[in-house]
Amino acid sequence: xxxxxxxxxxxxxxxxxxxxxxxxxxxxxxxxxxxxxxxxxxxxxxxxxxxxxxxxxxxxxxxxxxxxxxxxxxxxxxxxxxxxxxxxxxxxxxxxxxxxxxxxxxxxxxxxxxxxxxxxxxxxxxxxxxxxxxxxxxxxxxxxxxxxxxxxxxxxxxxxxxxxxxxxxxxxxxxxxxxxxxxxxxxxxxxxxxxxxxxxxxxxxxxxxxxxxxxxxxxxxxxxxxxxxxxxxxxxxxxxxxxxxxxxxxxxxxxxxxxxxxxxxxxxxxxxxxxxxxxxxxxxxxxxxxxxxxxxxxxxxxxxxxxxxxxxxxxxxxxxxxxxxxxxxxxxxxxxxxxxxxxxxxxxxxxxxxxxxxxxxx
Numbered sequence: 500x501x502x503x504x505x506x507x508x509x510x511x512x513x514x515x516x517x518x519x520x521x522x523x524x525x526x527x528x529x530x531x532x533x534x535x536x537x538x539x540x541x542x543x544x545x546x547x548x549x550x551x552x553x554x555x556x557x558x559x560x561x562x563x564x565x566x567x568x569x570x571x572x573x574x575x576x577x578x579x580x581x582x583x584x585x586x587x588x589x590x591x592x593x594x595x596x597x598x599x600x601x602x603x604x605x606x607x608x609x610x611x612x613x614x615x616x617x618x619x620x621x622x623x624x625x626x627x628x629x630x631x632x633x634x635x636x637x638x639x640x641x642x643x644x645x646x647x648x649x650x651x652x653x654x655x656x657x658x659x660x661x662x663x664x665x666x667x668x669x670x671x672x673x674x675x676x677x678x679x680x681x682x683x684x685x686x687x688x689x690x691x692x693x694x695x696x697x698x699x700x701x702x703x704x705x706x707x708x709x710x711x712x713x714x715x716x717x718x719x720x721x722x723x724x725x726x727x728x729x730x731x732x733x734x735x736x737x738x739x740x741x742x743x744x745x746x747x748x749x750x751x752x753x754x755x756x757x758x759x760x761x762x763x764x765x766x767x768x769x770x771x772x773x774x775x776x777x778x779x780x781x782x783x784x785x786x787x788x789x790x791x792x793x794x795x796x797x798x799x800x801x802x803x804x805x806x807x808x809x810x811x812x813x814x815x816x817x818x819x820x821x822x823x824x825x826x827x828x829x830x831x832x833x834x835x836x837x838x839x840x841x842x843x844x845x846x847x848x849x850x851x852x853x854x855x856x857x858x859x860x861x
Contacts (some may be wrong), residue, residue, distance in 0.1 A: 775821060
């Protein structure tokens with residue numbers, strides 16, 4: 500009897516290395532695939548993933564595990580989707596998350612299709628999340644290791660994708676993952692986690708955005724429109740930012756608004772950051788969209804806390820929520836992910852398009 504086939508997306512890190520090892524132990528016929536997402540020379544050799552060095556690490560891990568390994572060139576698709584979206588979002592004054600877009604348009608779209616074409620039943624990654632089937636429905640859950648949970652960047656997965664997706668390391672702690680890698684003699688056992696955006700050199704987002712969008716310095720104003728100085732370029736700022744503003748007003752000030760149409764950055768006090776609700780487009784739900792009035796927890800940063808809210812409207816590809824208590828510093832372009840009230844199960848998510856400012860006394 501032939502073994503079921505699995506493709507593992509190998510990034511050259513410890514998590515995907517161990518994911519491949521665990522699937523092989525589970526009896527799968529495993530093939531390692533790394534995606535080449537850059538054209539010509541590497542854009543960011545320090546990112547820790549998707550580089551020539553990472554490919555070499557992944558290939559050597561595959562040799563130790565005794566599995567075939569290939570590199571697929573997805574550079575053109577990545578450039579036309581993830582990079583183009585990143586640039587256009589910043590040009591609109593938003594704060595995008597390219598890891599979300601890469602999962603949405605590359606890993607669990609194009610790569611999943613390619614894996615199926617190769618006859619694989621399963622596509623696995625090193626994400627810290629879990630898929631559990633209950634009553635014929637697949638549930639997407641947070642990873643066991645709360646400090647490494649990556650369910651936030653997987654909100655776009657539906658029942659169709661979850662039928663083919665596996666997260667082998669999601670049921671264990673990061674320390675266990677490293678212990679397994681060390682026991683197997685994998686060169687990635689103690690490799691640091693990737694932190695930076697793979698296509699932005701040395702993490703210099705501001706400089707990258709300036710080159711990509713042709714924008715430069717502009718006006719820095721307060722909430723009344725009074726000119727305070729000059730900002731360095733829109734890519735250097737996001738809603739809620741306090742450091743690096745270059746102004747001293749005798750009190751803490753934060754970025755409270757970005758107007759790309761006039762190349763203006765607005766600063767104000769903490770009260771100006773408070774948000775009572777938000778709207779999302781491009782929404783996806785793991786199963787059915789939640790009903791109006793459903794209580795949920797909403798997370799709007801990769802490693803931020805989830806806050807209680809209520810669904811006030813919901814369509815097939817959009818939703819609005821109202822927070823139980825005002826929330827600070829939410830930026831359009833970020834993802835808002837809906838979780839069950841026990842903070843375990845992902846219900847869905849979307850891209851934040853607008854927020855409702857919380858007004859004191861209302």
